[in-house]
Amino acid sequence: YLENLAKLFHLFYTNCRVIGEDKNITNSRFSLILATKQVFKNALNILGVSAPKSM
Secondary structure (H helix, E strand, C coil): CHHHHHHHHHHHHHHCCCCCCCHHHHHHHHHHHHHHHHHHHHHHHHHCCCCCCCC
């Protein structure tokens, strides 16, 4: 699941400009990024794996 999520997130981040002129789209995309971050944090915590804060 996490590997697939990482691949999908990479596609999203590569193909979608997060910060743009339309504030609603920017806010929605930023919310999606934060939600994805939380899913990874929760899943890695369940697995007992630590992850770096930044890469």
